[in-house]
Amino acid sequence: MRITPDSQPAQMTGNRRRQSKSDRSELDRKPVRNADSKRIVECLYDQFFGQLVGFLRSTFGAGPPPPEDLAQAAFERLLGVSDLDESRSPKAFLWRTATNLAISAHRRIDVDSRSKSQLRTLFSPTDSYPSAPERVLDSRDRLNRAYEVILAMPKQRRESFLLVRIDGLSQTDAASRLGISRPAVSKHLVRATRDIIEAFDYE
Amino acid sequence: MSKPERDAHALPDPLLDEAMEWLLRVEPEGATPDELNAFGQWLATDDQHIRAYEKVDRYWHEFGKLNRVDF
Numbered sequence: 001m002r003i004t005p006d007s008q009p010a011q012m013t014g015n016r017r018r019q020s021k022s023d024r025s026e027l028d029r030k031p032v033r034n035a036d037s038k039r040i041v042e043c044l045y046d047q048f049f050g051q052l053v054g055f056l057r058s059t060f061g062a063g064p065p066p067p068e069d070l071a072q073a074a075f076e077r078l079l080g081v082s083d084l085d086e087s088r089s090p091k092a093f094l095w096r097t098a099t100n101l102a103i104s105a106h107r108r109i110d111v112d113s114r115s116k117s118q119l120r121t122l123f124s125p126t127d128s129y130p131s132a133p134e135r136v137l138d139s140r141d142r143l144n145r146a147y148e149v150i151l152a153m154p155k156q157r158r159e160s161f162l163l164v165r166i167d168g169l170s171q172t173d174a175a176s177r178l179g180i181s182r183p184a185v186s187k188h189l190v191r192a193t194r195d196i197i198e199a200f201d202y203e
Numbered sequence: 204m205s206k207p208e209r210d211a212h213a214l215p216d217p218l219l220d221e222a223m224e225w226l227l228r229v230e231p232e233g234a235t236p237d238e239l240n241a242f243g244q245w246l247a248t249d250d251q252h253i254r255a256y257e258k259v260d261r262y263w264h265e266f267g268k269l270n271r272v273d274f
Contacts, residue, residue, distance in 0.1 A: 051236045051239075055236075055243055058240075059240075059243060059247055060247075088230060088260065088264065089229065089230045089231070089232060091229070091232075091234060091239060092226075092229040092230055092234065092239065092242065095229070095239045095240075095242055095243040095246075096242075096243070096246060096256070098243070099243045099246045099247050099253075100246075102247070103247060103250075135265065136261060136262060136265040136266075137265050137266075137268065137269075146266060146269060147269070147273060147274070150266075150269075150274065151274070158274075162271065162274055165263065165266055165267050166266075166267065166269055166270075166271050166274075167271060171227065171231070186224065186227050189223065189227060190223045190224055190227070191220075193219070193223045193259055193262060193263060194216060194219055194220060194223070196262050196266060197219060197258065197259070197262055200262070201213055
């Protein structure tokens with residue numbers, strides 16, 4: 001069976017949605033089977049490698065490093081992501097990772113004045129992507145604060161956030177559920193995120 | 204404990220809002236190549252854009268682990 005790459009993110013999100021409180025700790029330990037993860041990345045590679053290279057070439061030029069190498073490195077990073085199934089959109093991850101790799105590679109080239117021997121180390125394992133996951137909700141105190149800040153939000157802001165972020169609805173579905181427009185839902189989500197960051201930034 | 208102060212390196216609110224608008228555009232599976240390219244270009248414009256995006260992404264991701272039954 002041929003699986004269209006676009007169906008993959010939905011499937012991955014689906015796994016996360018089915019996750020209940022009781023099996024969460026187990027999922028955190030082994031988020032995705034390696035074979036699944038590899039197959040998903042291969043599908044994405046077939047569909048998006050060329051587009052990613054095109055983006056890199058038009059944004060950062062022909063290199064060095066060559067856009068193909070940057071794109072390749074981004075896909076390799078994606079393979080290394082352990083929580084692919086419950087995590088971010090793989091496409092957004094690829095574009096973001098490739099951009100970061102390109103910026104740090106070009107910066108390094110500027111510093112090293114294009115010495116050829118340096119090119120081999122352009123994608124060192126210490127590059128920022130993917131960075132180690134930083135846990136925000138790593139204590140009871142912070143978890144309580146998370147619930148407090150959400151409960152303190154005005155009703156539509158709170159409901160928009162809960163429907164999209166916790167229940168996994170699309171913004172469009174959340175909009176019709178709430179009887180407001182999709183852009184209104186987006187605005188609520190932006191504002192909700194700012195509330196959250198403000199509640200955690202002061203410490 | 205003294206009154207907490209916001210980190211001097213805190214990112215400006217409008218930039219965080221902008222980063223969040225990008226997240227909402229590129230995270231859904233239907234994001235188009237044009238949107239992804241525009242997103243990458245926005246990121247590449249400024250290191251602060253990257254930092255802002257990483258921040259909203261981290262919070263958005265972490266808060267997805269909360270339970271509906273607790274609300």
